Every structure is written in structure tokens, then in C-alpha cells.
Amino acid sequence: MSEILFEYIRQGVYVKVTAIEPDTKTEVSVVVPANLSQEQMNLQALQKLNYVLRKKSED
Secondary structure: OOOEHHHEEEEOOOEEEEEEOOOOOOOEEEEOOOOHHHHHHHHHHHHHHHHHHHHHHOO
């Protein structure tokens, strides 16, 4: 992974965080509490992205 793009959409007390890996065009989203730091939000989305990429490589 050379680069990961993050997008944040606040919805009340939650934030929808989308992580995009441009090379494989893989995109995942997580919904997290708005009181988390941006680093914590990124970590949650990155963990899900890594999980999805591992699953794709197993197929």
C-alpha cells in the first residue's frame, strides 16, 4: 500500500470514515464515535481495510 485516502462525514455523534486504497480501488467504511481522535478513526478504518485486502488476496 503506497497511499491510503480517508474521507470523514460527521452524522450527529458519529463519523463515517471511508478508507480508499487507490492501487486496488478497494474502499471500506466504518462508523465511529465523533469523540475519537482523527488518528483513532484512521486506525479503525485502516484495520478494516487491511482485513478486506487480506480476504481478497485469499480468493
